[in-house]
Amino acid sequence: MATLHIKGVSKQFGSLIANDNISLSVSGGEVVALLGENGAGKTTLMNILFGHYVPDGGSIEIDGKELPHGSTDAAIKAGVGMVHQHFTLAENMTVLDNIMLGTESLYSLTSKVSTARKKLIALAAQYDLEIHPDAIVGKLSVGERQRVEILKVLYRGAKILILDEPTAVLTPDQTSQLFDNLRHMVATGMSVIFISHKLHEIMAISDRVAILRHGKMVGEVVTKDTDKNRLAELMVGHKVTRPKAGKVKSGGPVIQMKNLYLDDILKDINLTVSEKQIVAIAGVAGNGQRELADVLSGTRQWSSGELLIDDQLISTADPREFLAKGFGRIPEDRHHTGTIGEMSVWENLVSENLRQPPLWKFGRIIDFKACRQRAAELVKQFDIRCKSMEVQTRLLSGGNMQKLILARTLSASPKFILASQPVRGLDEGAIAFVHEQLLDARQAGAGILLISEDLDEIFAVADKVAVMYHGQLTEPVEVRKTSISQIGSMMGGDLDAVA
Secondary structure: OOOEEEEEEEEEEOOEEEEEEEEEEEOOOOEEEEEEOOOOOHHHHHHHHOOOOOOOEEEEEEOOEEOOOOOHHHHHHOOEEEEOOOOOOOOOOEHHHHHHOOOOOOOOOOOOHHHHHHHHHHHHHHOOOOOOOOOEHHHOOHHHHHHHHHHHHHHOOOOEEEEEOOOOOOOHHHHHHHHHHHHHHHHOOOEEEEEOOOHHHHHHHOOEEEEEEOOEEEEEEEHHHOOHHHHHHHHHOOOOOOOOOOOOOOOOEEEEEEEEEEOOOEEEEEEEEEOOEEEEEEOOOOOOHHHHHHHHOOOOOOOEEEEEEOOEEEOOOOHHHHHHOOEEEEOOOOOOOOOOOOOEHHHHHHHHHOOOOOOEEOOOEEOHHHHHHHHHHHHHHOOOOOOOOOOEHHHOOHHHHHHHHHHHHHOOOOOEEEEEOOOOOOOHHHHHHHHHHHHHHHHOOOEEEEEEOOHHHHHHHOOEEEEEEOOEEOOOEEHHHOOHHHHHHHHOOOOOOOO
16 A cells, blocks of 8 residues: 655646646545646656656655656656556567566576466456466457556556556446456555546546646546536536537438458448448457558558449549548547648648649649648637647647647548547547537538547447447447447447347
């Protein structure tokens, strides 16, 4: 059991104040949720606690002893363990090998594998984290890999566990299992700091909620004394209401996939998306959604089958042709495939529409004045918050980067929109904005394919939902005729959950 005291911690990056005199205490045997908008300072604060950053001011104490600044080794020895959203496991190695990695001296002549195995098995039993030490990590499910990540920090003696967006890639059943594991750990005296944007999960697992806004601690509430609406309001500073899809009569088909295959990844995909319709694909990451998105972005050639746009057969993957035919895309990875980080905000805003008048003159000349003017209009219309349109896009927050992508995509009035994980990692205010824009595009006539692992999102905005499992796609069903629990079961492999 450990007690953590963060006292008056501040951190500034240039003119940006990331943490402003933040104080927070966490006791043994409790879960404290850390909530805030993108850029509120949550990750910076946790990176200071874990020794990645050196604070400009303040101190951190664990069990009454001050923690040295900027030392990950000191943080681990003091009992701090951090599990990041994106797993850092060697997939070709066993569970035991991954857990032992980095725990033994390079100068040791022997490896205490037998002792490590016994310790791992004891920890797994103590914290109800069932895992086989000799299993190859690459063959484990997402939920099992997360157990390995948690066991890895417990093996190193963690008493304070930091979980950063831990349910981002889990099914509802896997999330429920994780929460059961966390409750078991907390009952043994573990302290947990839980970072998430999913308010219903925070309500379900936390004892207290600490809220950051613009780098400051603006509130701390006991979970049982609040609700999701109040937390959302504290987080963004005003009332937030997520839009919901109303019933709209769909039109003719925009895209059709018939018996489409991609190598050994996608198998016999049949799907139609019509005008004024949002069709969602649910599924755990790694089941073929990314590859399907690549096909529908024109960046990957399918092996066989048919792809039709407005009843016209398309035979070759060509991103430029897809854009010309009215395709718009919101890529899964906003940093690497959605934007070019080193380019300016205005350059990213006009990049996909550059060859259209008035941005392109005489068939060969870019009108830079018109480009900047168009970009300025989009910055204002979509409330993209940046110091200047000349700043590099990589310096934007996740929410503002997503607004940029939305502005670029929707301003072209696409007839089809591929929205892949459009709200992943966004706060409540940004989620509401993204959903509102997608629903407006649907109302204007666009057909939308929404790829998401967030079932709350799917059931809020989609008309139909299908599940992708091991590269196969189920028959879409109307959202109002199924339930989150049924779709969650299908995501886990029970494909008969919806009859």
